[in-house]
Amino acid sequence: MLPEQLTAPGAYPGLHLTLHEGGLLELVIRSEKTLNSVNAEAHRALTYVWRDIDAASGIRCVLVRGEGRGFSSGGDFTLIEEMSQDFTALARVWREARDLVYNVINCGKPIVSAIHGPCVGAGLAVALLADVSVAARSARLLDGHVRLGVAAGDHAAIIWPLLCGLNKAKYHLLTGEPVSGEEAERIGLVSLCVPDEELQGRAWQVARRLASGSPTAVRWTKYALNNWLRAMGPTFDASLALEFLGFTGPDVKEGLASLREKREPRFAEDAPI
Numbered sequence: 001m002l003p004e005q006l007t008a009p010g011a012y013p014g015l016h017l018t019l020h021e022g023g024l025l026e027l028v029i030r031s032e033k034t035l036n037s038v039n040a041e042a043h044r045a046l047t048y049v050w051r052d053i054d055a056a057s058g059i060r061c062v063l064v065r066g067e068g069r070g071f072s073s074g075g076d077f078t079l080i081e082e083m084s085q086d087f088t089a090l091a092r093v094w095r096e097a098r099d100l101v102y103n104v105i106n107c108g109k110p111i112v113s114a115i116h117g118p119c120v121g122a123g124l125a126v127a128l129l130a131d132v133s134v135a136a137r138s139a140r141l142l143d144g145h146v147r148l149g150v151a152a153g154d155h156a157a158i159i160w161p162l163l164c165g166l167n168k169a170k171y172h173l174l175t176g177e178p179v180s181g182e183e184a185e186r187i188g189l190v191s192l193c194v195p196d197e198e199l200q201g202r203a204w205q206v207a208r209r210l211a212s213g214s215p216t217a218v219r220w221t222k223y224a225l226n227n228w229l230r231a232m233g234p235t236f237d238a239s240l241a242l243e244f245l246g247f248t249g250p251d252v253k254e255g256l257a258s259l260r261e262k263r264e265p266r267f268a269e270d271a272p273i
Contacts, residue, residue: 003058012049014042016067022211023060024204025053025109028067029123035073036066038122040093043079046122047096050103060211062107063203064126065114072123074144080256083247094244097122101155101236104129105226108219110210114203115139115181116196125155128163129229131222132206133190136199139181141189145243147176148259149251149267153243158229158236164189 006025007017016028027049029036038046053059066072082089104111104126113130119141127133127141135141143160145152152173160169164187172179185193194202210218246252251267258265 003056006049006052006056006059012045014038015045015049017049019059022208023058024207024211025059025062027062027064029064029072030067034076035070035118036068036123037073037076038079039076040079040082040089043075043093043096043100043122046126047100047103050100050107053109054103054107059109060215061207062109062111063114063207064111064130065200065203066117066119066123070117071113071115071119071127071139072121073118074121074123077256077260080148080247080252083244084252084256090244090247094240097154097244098237098240101125101129101158102233105229108223110207110218110222112203112207112210114199115141115190116199118142120144121154128159128189129155132192132210134192134194134199134203134206135181135184135190136196137181137193138196139184139193140178141181141184142176142178143173144176146174147255147265149249149253149255149265150244150246151239151242153236153240155236157239158232160189162228162232163187 003019007019014029014031016030018026020026031037031042053062083093100122111130113127113133115127115133116136116139119127119139124141124143143152143156145154156173160173168187171177179189181193184190192202254267255265
């Protein structure tokens with residue numbers, strides 16, 4: 001694949017790709033009206049763009065960021081509702097969610113994420129699976145699965161315990177407590193935390209450094225290190241299956257309704273397990 005095919009207008013709905021000098025590809029999650037939420041088309045694009053980047057010539061490093069006020073506010077409510085009502089949509093998005101994680105892990109090109117504002121859902125998966133994650137102090141990282149009424153599948157089980165330890169992972173994933181940029185760096189969830197005004201400059205500095213290194217050395221080191229993540233594949237697959245099983249139950253309907261109505265959820269008192 002040629003770089004101009006990646007950057008063609010409309011090639012990846014919800015994403016804007018620009019190739020800069022030195023083989024630096026900038027990938028922007030863009031839906032400013034909804035704080036870069038990910039609808040069905042954007043979710044599909046965010047899944048397969050990494051496979052295409054891996055196959056494209058002339059790309060030495062990728063910098064991914066969100067447009068405007070934040071990185072991404074997570075899944076579009078319409079997509080979540082469709083998944084809870086339509087088995088075909090549920091199966092399609094399950095496969096996309098699986099492929100998104102594995103495609104980022106298996107992309108040979110190094111990836112840098114620049115995280116600011118809210119970072120939730122599929123956007124959070126990409127941000128934390130990046131090879132180097134740079135967060136602004138005001139960043140707010142949140143895994144909202146349990147708040148929605150489904151298991152924390154997505155990317156959480158494959159990488160949170162490895163980055164910040166099992167106890168911290170359990171605390172944030174079971175309670176839905178958000179993590180600031182400063183706290184994320186302190187517990188090891190992100191690589192670096194910088195003042196808000198320095199975020200883009202520092203992220204580009206890291207990207208340029210990776211792009212100027214030996215491509216084989218950088219990419220093969222990434223490949224070897226990501227075997228830690230591949231080894232957790234069965235755990236990730238189980239968590240994703242349990243998440244999507246939850247989309248067939250009653251709790252997700254209440255969770256979605258409470259988010260739309262901006263109130264606390266009233267989940268069932270017990271579970272049939």
